[in-house]
Amino acid sequence: xxxxxxxxxxxxxxxxxxxxxxxxxxxxxxxxxxxxxxxxxxxxxxxxxxxxxxxxxxxxxxxxxxxxxxxxxxxxxxxxxxxxxxxxxxxxxxxxxxxxxxxxxxxxxxxxxxxxxxxxxxxxxxxxxxxxxxxxxxxxxxxxxxxxxxxxxxxxxxxxxxxxxxxxxxxxxxxxxxxxxxxxxxxxxxxxxxxxxxxxxxxxxxxxxxxxxxxxxxxxxxxxxxxxxxxxxxxxxxxxxxxxxxxxxxxxxxxxxxxxxxxxxxxxxxxxxxxxxxxxxxxxxxxxxxxxxxxxxxxxxxxxxxxxxxxxxxxxxxxxxxxxxxxxxxxxxxxxxxxxxxxxxxxxxxxxxxxxxxxxxxxxxxxxxxxxxxxxxxxxxxxxxxxxxxxxxxxxxxxxxxxxxxxxxxxxxxxxxxxxxxxxxxxxxxxxxxxxxxxxxxxxxxxxxxxxxxxxxxxxxxxxxxxxxxxxxxxxxxxxxxxxxxxxxxxxxxxxxxxxxxxxxxxxxxxxxxxxxxxxxxxxxxxxxxxxxxxxxxxxxxxxxxxxxxxxxxxxxxxxxxxxxxxxxxxxxxxxxxxxxxxxxxxxxxxxxxxxxxxxxxxxxxxxxxxx
Numbered sequence: 001x002x003x004x005x006x007x008x009x010x011x012x013x014x015x016x017x018x019x020x021x022x023x024x025x026x027x028x029x030x031x032x033x034x035x036x037x038x039x040x041x042x043x044x045x046x047x048x049x050x051x052x053x054x055x056x057x058x059x060x061x062x063x064x065x066x067x068x069x070x071x072x073x074x075x076x077x078x079x080x081x082x083x084x085x086x087x088x089x090x091x092x093x094x095x096x097x098x099x100x101x102x103x104x105x106x107x108x109x110x111x112x113x114x115x116x117x118x119x120x121x122x123x124x125x126x127x128x129x130x131x132x133x134x135x136x137x138x139x140x141x142x143x144x145x146x147x148x149x150x151x152x153x154x155x156x157x158x159x160x161x162x163x164x165x166x167x168x169x170x171x172x173x174x175x176x177x178x179x180x181x182x183x184x185x186x187x188x189x190x191x192x193x194x195x196x197x198x199x200x201x202x203x204x205x206x207x208x209x210x211x212x213x214x215x216x217x218x219x220x221x222x223x224x225x226x227x228x229x230x231x232x233x234x235x236x237x238x239x240x241x242x243x244x245x246x247x248x249x250x251x252x253x254x255x256x257x258x259x260x261x262x263x264x265x266x267x268x269x270x271x272x273x274x275x276x277x278x279x280x281x282x283x284x285x286x287x288x289x290x291x292x293x294x295x296x297x298x299x300x301x302x303x304x305x306x307x308x309x310x311x312x313x314x315x316x317x318x319x320x321x322x323x324x325x326x327x328x329x330x331x332x333x334x335x336x337x338x339x340x341x342x343x344x345x346x347x348x349x350x351x352x353x354x355x356x357x358x359x360x361x362x363x364x365x366x367x368x369x370x371x372x373x374x375x376x377x378x379x380x381x382x383x384x385x386x387x388x389x390x391x392x393x394x395x396x397x398x399x400x401x402x403x404x405x406x407x408x409x410x411x412x413x414x415x416x417x418x419x420x421x422x423x424x425x426x427x428x429x430x431x432x433x434x435x436x437x438x439x440x441x442x443x444x445x446x447x448x449x450x451x452x453x454x455x456x457x458x459x460x461x462x463x464x465x466x467x468x469x470x471x472x473x474x475x476x477x478x479x480x481x482x483x484x485x486x487x488x489x490x491x492x493x494x495x496x497x498x499x500x501x502x503x504x505x506x507x508x509x510x511x512x513x514x515x516x517x518x519x520x521x522x523x524x525x526x527x528x529x530x531x532x533x534x535x536x537x538x539x540x541x542x543x544x545x546x547x548x549x550x551x552x553x554x555x556x557x558x559x560x561x562x563x564x565x566x567x568x569x570x571x572x573x574x575x576x577x578x579x580x581x582x583x584x585x586x587x588x589x590x591x592x593x594x595x596x597x598x599x600x601x602x603x604x605x606x607x608x609x610x611x612x
Contacts, residue, residue: 041185051154055163056187057177058204059147064174067215071173078169079162079572080152084191085216088144090207092135095142099132131209140209147216148191149177178204226250230276233600236586242598244551244589246525247491251591252550254525255516258587259533260555265584265600267497269555270529271296271610272602274495278302278452283492285478286454287471289461290497293454296609302452307470308459310436314445315477317343318371318406322381324485325521329381332483335518337368339476340411342511344424346472349505350465351427359420367414367421371406408432408441437466440473448481468501472511479515483522492524499528500535503542516548533557537564553598554579555587571595 037049045055072083106125110118134140151166153159167177180187208216229243246254260266271293278284278300286293297304307313317340323332341364345356356364377383385400409432415425432441455474460467475494482492502508512526519526528549536542546552546568557565559580566576569590578597579588585600602610 039185044179044181044184045156045159046184046188052152053154053156053159054150054152054188055159056180056184056191057149057151057167058180058187059149059206060176060178060204062176063206067212071215072217075149075166075170075173075175078166080574081166082150082152082191084148084150084193085213086146086148086190087213088205090142090144092141095207096132096135099128099135103128103132134209140211143208143210143213144205145208145213145216146190146205148187150188150191230273230280232273232276233585233598236597236599242589242596246551247523250593253516253520253548254523255519255549256525256527256551256553257546257549258527258529258553258555259531259536259557260529260587261531261558263584264556264582264587266529266531266555267292268602268610269553269585269587269600270495270497270527272600272606273527274493275300275606275609277491277493281451281491283482283487283490284452284495285482285493286452286495286497287457287474288454288497289457289467289471291456291458292497294456297452297454299609300452302454303447303450304454304456305446306456306459307439309439309463309466311439312442313439313470314442315440315473316405316407316442316444317440317473317476318408318411319444319477319480320377320384320405321480321484322384323483323522324488329485330379331377331381331384333369333372333377333379335514336372336480337365338511338514339480340364340368343469343472343476346469346505347427347431348424352423356424360424363418363421364415367411367418368406371410371414375403375406377403377405404443407443408438437469439470444477448478453478464501464504468505471496471501475515479518479524482524483518488522490523492522493527494524495527495529497529498531499545500530500532500542502528502545503535503539505541509541509544509548512545513548533565534561537561537568543568550591552590553587554590556580556582556584 036052038047040047045053047053075081076083103125106121106128110121110125113121131140135142149166149170151159151163153162163179170177226243226245226248229245229248232242232244234241246256258266258270260269274284274286274293275296284302286297288294294304305313318336320331320333320336322329324330341356341361344364348360349355372378384403386403387401408428412425412428412432415421415428429435430437432438435441455470457467457470460470475496478494482494502512516526518524526549528545530536533554536546552569554565554569557579562576562580565571565579566573571579571588575588575595578586583599587598587600589596589598
């Protein structure tokens, strides 16, 4: 009776299990998430559904003699590519036996040879001997490796074009991509992570050591996190936070360029970053051409200075500070000579109609040095100060007082004395005394001790030259102030919105390159921004300015510029699509180490101050 009951219960459980299995058969599993709409194998490509084609390659076993970590990174940037690396361990004992047999055979051949030794054969023996030693000491393992490369495209024509381009690039790396003609399905399935021995393609295996195999893996990272970085936003792909530090030692320089069309959120992004850098204690100076930063500068407790044509600004282009490098303090008169020469070159190019020649540049350097020498100012830091002097109001100042420095009026007087610079001196008439452009012909009266300071250039919006001239002088002055030995270890940022005006003057690239080198030494970051990326790409000066910045943030761009942008920044097709269709506040953050899709969004309490 009990036996019948057991059989009855067993039948009942079996029926229930079958019913449950039939239910699960209707439930999608993980493979259904990435199955293509179709799968049609052709001779040398696979059709995966509407606007989805691919071609499968396997790497030939003849790899380059020298490889390095991240060797495949440059290949991944060339298009929509998937790289699959299949690795199978080989028995170390068997590998040692094989290597020993090979060494013995090569040694026998070497002994049988007469005449001059075969140095190539001897080098091979030495290499195999070192490999055997590494295996015996467990420093290395022997692995069987196989690399598949799958190229994807939306159309068959695009697939063919991309494959030609990618295979040619692979050849330049010393790689031979072999198309799996008549074996596309087997190769495609072999490239998928579907478990071992799944219709594997068993040719083109290569024996490699563990350290060599590591070179096969791309090292690109989808996230960016730097030590001492400030929060800028989140990774659109992974939703992970992005902390960025443009001063990180892994980057060539601390400079950044931000580009975005109208409505891309460029200004909001700049102000959001400004506020967060201020929270980290950065010293910040802003050149504001559109009067957009007044609200946030005031909120942060900074100084907002409005500049008007014809009024003395309180900035002297001849101002210098004591700097420090490798423990030595000095006054960098060489840099100041370069600053003044650049300012005069701008005046000459715009008012005289030609750039300065070599004779004029030599005369200017001689005159500038004389102006400092006449006041007893040399590279010695103590020479910049006196024990007492009268200020502009006739009051006696005592103690360690900074000397009165040369002015543009003093410079013009000396230029008149040299025949080769008299035309330049005449052109300077409006820049000195009571001239309409004489705002920088004065002693410095602005206190640069404020952590945050901004200059309003709105009054110059109708005169692009005057705006540019004012920007250069302010930039030179703040760079000089930020180079002060007192601020040596402090992070400093100069934000220059609408920097496109620099692209119109050839000397700009040389000048910005000059101050960028100084920025690396003194922890000064120049952040330039512009709506018009085309202005930069159209000429050598603009391209040089972009290349000067190690970090770039590309926000939404016009579709008709996509090809030019992709070519210059070496963007993949997918990345190019992103920057032409990204939402407000989104962009691709690029530096020599990585590219990442970032969303920068102000916090709720920041919106009031970052919107114009």
